[in-house]
Every structure is written in C-alpha cells, then in structure tokens.
Amino acid sequence: MKSILITGGAGFIGSNFVPYFLNKYPDYRIINLDKLTYAGSLDNLQELNSLVKPTDSPKVVRLANYVFIQGDICNFELVSSIFEAYDIRGVIHFAAESHVDNSINNPRVFVETNVVGTFNLLQAAYKHWMGQPGQYKADYENCRFHNVSTDEVYGSLDILPDVSSWTENSKYAPNSPYAATKAAADFLARSYYQTYGINITTSNCSNNYGPKQHSEKLIPTIIRKCLAGEAIPIYGKGENVRDWLYVLDHCKAIDLIFHKGRTGETYNVGGVNEKNNLEVVQIVCELLDNKLPRAAGKYSDLIIFVADRPGHDLHYAIDATKLKTELGWQAKESFETGMAKTLDWYLEALHATPQLERVI
Numbered sequence: 001m002k003s004i005l006i007t008g009g010a011g012f013i014g015s016n017f018v019p020y021f022l023n024k025y026p027d028y029r030i031i032n033l034d035k036l037t038y039a040g041s042l043d044n045l046q047e048l049n050s051l052v053k054p055t056d057s058p059k060v061v062r063l064a065n066y067v068f069i070q071g072d073i074c075n076f077e078l079v080s081s082i083f084e085a086y087d088i089r090g091v092i093h094f095a096a097e098s099h100v101d102n103s104i105n106n107p108r109v110f111v112e113t114n115v116v117g118t119f120n121l122l123q124a125a126y127k128h129w130m131g132q133p134g135q136y137k138a139d140y141e142n143c144r145f146h147n148v149s150t151d152e153v154y155g156s157l158d159i160l161p162d163v164s165s166w167t168e169n170s171k172y173a174p175n176s177p178y179a180a181t182k183a184a185a186d187f188l189a190r191s192y193y194q195t196y197g198i199n200i201t202t203s204n205c206s207n208n209y210g211p212k213q214h215s216e217k218l219i220p221t222i223i224r225k226c227l228a229g230e231a232i233p234i235y236g237k238g239e240n241v242r243d244w245l246y247v248l249d250h251c252k253a254i255d256l257i258f259h260k261g262r263t264g265e266t267y268n269v270g271g272v273n274e275k276n277n278l279e280v281v282q283i284v285c286e287l288l289d290n291k292l293p294r295a296a297g298k299y300s301d302l303i304i305f306v307a308d309r310p311g312h313d314l315h316y317a318i319d320a321t322k323l324k325t326e327l328g329w330q331a332k333e334s335f336e337t338g339m340a341k342t343l344d345w346y347l348e349a350l351h352a353t354p355q356l357e358r359v360i
C-alpha cells in the first residue's frame, strides 16, 4: 500500500481533502500529520474518527489505511522518522499558519511553520527519495511532493492597472507576513526541483469557503453574527475583491495536479467568482433571509463598517486557464450554489450541536 503524507489534514481544507481522498483512493494509506493548533481539530474529521481504533498513544490513531499523528512539521526528527516508518511515497502539504490578521500580530510563528516547516518536509522527502541531486533511488522515481499555496503571493492587482488577473508567470509581490512566508515556501519548493530534481508541483489558489472553516475567517464570521443577531463587521468600505472557490473544487484540483500535473510546474486555481466583501456579505444575508428568515428584519441590516486592516490588498483575481487547458479542471460550484451548500452544512452542524461555538 502506497503511503501518502498529508500535512495539516485537521484544518479547514485538509479535513475536506482527507475524507475525499480516502474514499477515492482506497489503495493509499494516508498519514495525516497535524499539530492541532487552534486552527486544527479532530472534530473536523468526525466521519473518520468513528472508524478509528484507539492506540496506546492518544496522539496517534489508526485505521487500516489511515493514520493520524499529532506533531509539528517544524520538528525535523519527527518528520524524517515518519518518512522512514511509513515509507512515504507522496506528500500533499497543507499545514500552515493561514490567517492574515494573525500574521500581522505574530509573524514569527508564520516564519517557523510556513518556511522552516516546509523546508523540513522538502529535506526529509529529498533524503528519503533521492539522497543525491538528480537521482531518485530505485523504486522511488514516481514519488511527488505537492505544495499547497495561495494567490496572495502575487499581491494586489490594483498596482498594475492593465493586468486583470494573475497567471503562473506573474511576479510574486507578497504584502502580508502570511503571503511572504507562503512565497518563501513556494521558492523553497521551486529550488528543490531546480537544484535536486525532486518531483514537485505547486498550486496557488484563491479564497476558499465551505464546511469546517475556522470561525475566525470571513464567511463563518458572517454566519455566526447573522445567527446571533449581532453586527456584521466589514473592513473599510467592503471594496476588497477576492476570487472565491468552494473547498471541494479546490480538493479536486489538488488531486488532479498531484496525479497528473507536470513536474516542476505551478498551477493557479480559481473559481472565476470575483466578489467584493460587501457583495459576499450581502449574498450570505440573502440566502439566510430565505433559509431562516429573521423576525427583526433583513440580515443585511446588521452590516457595519470597521477600520481597515493595515496593508489590506485591494484586489486579487486568478487566471486558472493553464489548469483548465492542461488538466481539464474547472470549478463546478458557482458562488451561490457553493454558498447554499455551505450554509446548509453550518445550519445542520448547529442543529446537531447547538453549542458548536468552535464551528461557527
């Protein structure tokens, strides 16, 4: 059985990816390495937890083809030992500090996890699969490392008036400490391909939304505030534009790139769903007006505008033509259909466990 190491599989995207991947590839053994920071939770993997048998260590759980290990990618010895113990043949690397606001207040942990952690994984993969530049060990030739990254590495589009979206050839211009550390990780991945010839792909994706997203992010915040009847805060005038992608569409893109992408290549992933923050809030409010009407008025009555975050990029837009032309991927969900599914999930989760503060 081929072992694939997934890092950050208890976070938002990782915990959507792991069940999808396990179902689709029963012949893989998935090793999920996650530190369980404030952003990760085994509750996100409930569909697997019910199948999991307890082991001697509370930090390790096992199924026939699934292992969860609570651990830190910044610990090189741990990462190397996992490659050895499970004979890892592929990596899909999600683990990161991911919240821009937190990166402004505490950038150090972003450098540690996003840069040093990524370096550790690359180095451990190189040692386990290759050992010397340009030469894979026999039987390891097909081992691949997929680096999950963000469109935030390109910076804000408004600085270039004649450019309407970022392609894979656009210049990196990260503006937040989060984006800078993700850019550094992408460059490290690139260097391991260029220098050592390790089989690497990278994807740069736009904003995701969907089930299991941490409560600190925009869409869970909107839903939480709506349901509590509290003010919905929007940075500045709500003019910041992002491209939005339903999380399962992102998972499918990663699966495709991991299996069929060209080595050494980067692929942009986006939903062609550009919306400014005010539009996003209004769509969520309208969907909620229909699903769960509020006696006191419309949900959009709760909108307030608050001081903008420093260095807030005005406009991101992603050109995912390469992924479509080369690998045939395109997003299945529009913002409205994906958001309706997302709201159903949150309402269902809330119904099942009314005290689910962590979820929303």
Ligand SMILES: NC(=O)c1ccc[n+]([C@@H]2O[C@H](COP(=O)([O-])OP(=O)(O)OC[C@H]3O[C@@H](n4cnc5c(N)ncnc54)[C@H](O)[C@@H]3O)[C@@H](O)[C@H]2O)c1
Binding pocket: 007, 008, 009, 010, 011, 012, 013, 014, 033, 034, 035, 036, 037, 038, 039, 040, 041, 071, 072, 073, 074, 093, 094, 095, 096, 097, 098, 099, 113, 117, 148, 149, 150, 151, 182, 204, 205, 206, 207, 208, 209, 214
């Ligand atoms: N959420 C988005 O909109 C988005 C868009 C594009 C790219 N990405 C990228 O996708 C990846 C996953 O994003 P997400 O939104 O699921 O993030 P998240 O913050 O929800 O989850 C991150 C996970 O990584 C784990 N983790 C953090 N530090 C760790 C460490 N040192 N060792 C091991 N595990 C650690 C956390 O416990 C958590 O489970 C990130 O690399 C992010 O940059 C996210």
